[in-house]
Amino acid sequence: MTTMNYAPTRPRLGRPLVAARESADDVGIQLTPQLVAAWESRLGVDRARLARPSRFLGATGVQEWQGGVDIVPRDPDQFRAVRFDRELSMTATFCALHSPARVARTAERIQADPYELLLVTVTSMRGRTVLRQDGREHEYSAGDLVFVSTASPFIQTAAGVTDPSGLVIPLAVLGKHRPLAEQPRRPINKRTLLSRAAAGFVRRFAADTAAADVPAPSADAELAAVDLITAALAELASVDGYRLQDDALFNHQSAIDLIARRHRDPDFTPDSIAAELHLSRRQLYRIFENTDQSLATRIADARVETAREMLVANPWLPVGNISAASGFGSVATFRNRFKARYGIGPVEYRQSIAR
Incomplete structure (x- = not known):
């Protein structure tokens, strides 16, 4: 998983992305059309409303993919990736599938592109992925909720094809909880009910917003999503006493979003x-x-x-x-x-x- 790839090259989110090619048959070798079709199916999006993904091929795709990071595939000529992404009113979301690669955000990169973001990601494919940041090394796998701040250098290495989905949240959006994202801590939360629920929500929210050609969620829905993620981050950082700011707001907006997506089902009540x-x-x-x-x-x-x-x-x-x-x-x-x-x-x- 290479979360940093989804951040823009400047502080503002959602710079338009350029596809390297158009044909699904071009996603060769490691990313076969069958693998891409299976990935789209896992996203669970109505195919009639599935957005068109950006595609990245070979050495040219490597250059188009990276923003504020150094990405090093095993073989640049065989690099293959597809990605859905979308800018929302305060955050951005993405769903991607790409070849094995190492991604690094160095101190030099941070100085050249000093944007401050929290990257929240989760994968569904099996495989070994290692994150190195703040002098520590952590290995994670499918279903783990991962937090990475762009404010300090890091290296991520994906040993195989991987399918990260997630949110890109400016640290400023976290308000008084911003120190939770900035402090050195274990970046992976996978042991609690809250973290598992948040991981499932992140994957679903990213798919519904980035991969589906539907209206964007409201600002209230974004804030509710950020609130849930902040709670999971606070739990990871061992902060006692953190409470969701408004879980009723979260459930209210979630119900509205469900109606928008599923009202065409006659059994939906x-x-x-x-x-x-x-x-x-x-x-x-x-x-x-x-x-x-x-x-x-x-x-x-x-x-x-x-x-x-x-x-x-x-x-x-x-x-x-x-x-x-x-x-x-x-x-x-x-x-x-x-x-x-x-x-x-x-x-x-x-x-x-x-x-």
């Missing part, structure tokens, strides 16, 4: 959200009790909006097909919900658009 977030039905409803919409209404409204978009974009598609594709269990329910929202039925709405 508020109970599905409770199960996904490991909350009781009562706990979940308490989070939304002071809002202007119930969870059931939010799900129905999301389905109606998806149906409205399909009515406009697909003028010849039967209403029954649109109803099913939007997540409604019946056409009658779809018509009633649509008329309640827009004042006219879906057929009349389509006709008005055509006129």
Whole structure:
């Protein structure tokens, strides 16, 4: 895993990335098309909304990939990598798959590119990866939550093909908890329930934001993600008494994000959200009790909006097909919900658009 590769060459996140080639067949030798397809499948993203990855090939790909680091593959001519990444409002996310390589951020690099970031990563592929920083050496494997600060030199060595996913967080975003990221400490947290939950969240959040061609999460969702990661970092640094700033906010935004992603499933209900977030039905409803919409209404409204978009974009598609594709269990329910929202039925709405 080579986390530093995902940081930009300047403090501002998300500088546009340039793909070296376009064809999936070019991801040769170590990264076969089958391996890339399996990686995309593991990301768990709807293929209809899968973004287009950047590709990096050979010595040219090595130069295009690195930013503020020295990356040394075993054979530069055989270097292969694919990467999804995305700039959010305060952070950035990425999902990558690449050949074995050693990545170093030296003191000279830090002086030339003095940006200050916290890199939070997790992999799912087996393999030996070693991180050296602050005079210590640590080995980690699949599922381990890893924290690396760009403020001090480090070397990471991946012995095989690896698939890091994660977040890039400016240290300034951590606020009063910034010293947690800057102090020398063991960089790997893999022994607690919190660290395992955070690792799963990091992988899912990165895939849903970087690899999917969907709207970006809200700033509140980003802050909730940072808060969870900070809690795991505080636990790693043995800081007593740290508490999430607002776990209700985190669960609220997670529920909204689940509705956005899964409302097209006709079996998706508020109970599905409770199960996904490991909350009781009562706990979940308490989070939304002071809002202007119930969870059931939010799900129905999301389905109606998806149906409205399909009515406009697909003028010849039967209403029954649109109803099913939007997540409604019946056409009658779809018509009633649509008329309640827009004042006219879906057929009349389509006709008005055509006129």
